[in-house]
Amino acid sequence: MRLQMSKKILLLLIILIIPCLSPVPIHTWEFINESLQPAAVPATSQRVSTPVRSDFDGDGIMETLALRDGRASIRSNDQLRWQSPREWKVRQAWLGDLNHDGSIEAVLLVWRPFKPWPVDRWLPSGGRISQFHDAQGESCHFMLIGWSRGMFRERWAGSALAEPVKTFPDSPG
Numbered sequence: 001m002r003l004q005m006s007k008k009i010l011l012l013l014i015i016l017i018i019p020c021l022s023p024v025p026i027h028t029w030e031f032i033n034e035s036l037q038p039a040a041v042p043a044t045s046q047r048v049s050t051p052v053r054s055d056f057d058g059d060g061i062m063e064t065l066a067l068r069d070g071r072a073s074i075r076s077n078d079q080l081r082w083q084s085p086r087e088w089k090v091r092q093a094w095l096g097d098l099n100h101d102g103s104i105e106a107v108l109l110v111w112r113p114f115k116p117w118p119v120d121r122w123l124p125s126g127g128r129i130s131q132f133h134d135a136q137g138e139s140c141h142f143m144l145i146g147w148s149r150g151m152f153r154e155r156w157a158g159s160a161l162a163e164p165v166k167t168f169p170d171s172p173g
Contacts, residue, residue, distance in 0.1 A: 035098055052064060052065050053065070053095075056103075056104060056105075056146060057147045063076045067090055071090060072084040072090040074106060082145060082152035082153075087112055088108075088111070088112045089112070089138070090109070091109045091111065092108070092109040092167060093106055093109075094107050095107065098142075099156060103147065105144040106145040106146065107144060108145060109142060109165055110140070110141045110142075111141075111164075113137060139164075140161045141160060141161065142157075142161075144156040144157075
């Protein structure tokens with residue numbers, strides 16, 4: 001009886017200690033006031049409305065963000081102004097200002113071929129993100145595409161995610 005109790009206590013301790021030993025800190029986030037904020041576990045969720053049009057470049061003409069067959073595009077009238085590369089698989093796209101710079105960007109949830117950080121070539125372990133990809137060699141990222149220096153470009157791209165995001169709230173209901 002005493003041996004069974006000791007095993008149960010040991011198992012409980014292991015379960016409690018494992019998250020502390022992970023090389024990747026565990027974080028939860030929630031969408032509050034049009035931005036991602038750190039949240040307590042478990043995080044609450046809410047649906048948000050998604051604008052699909054915005055004047056990215058300030059010329060008074062609304063650009064439209066569209067997602068079709070895994071490719072995101074930004075158009076002004078009928079003119080294609082930006083399109084995601086073919087090797088990206090864009091799962092979701094919406095407009096927002098996640099970096100709080102006062103400009104609207106296209107926020108993309110992207111799967112693309114995994115690329116380790118340049119510094120990882122010199123690390124004996126292969127780097128902190130070396131395993132953050134699926135069996136097909138693709139990794140999950142958030143990306144911001146916006147207007148900068150006279151053109152649409154990648155404003156920010158997150159590193160490969162340890163825990164891929166399957167979906168994020170993007171429409172009411």
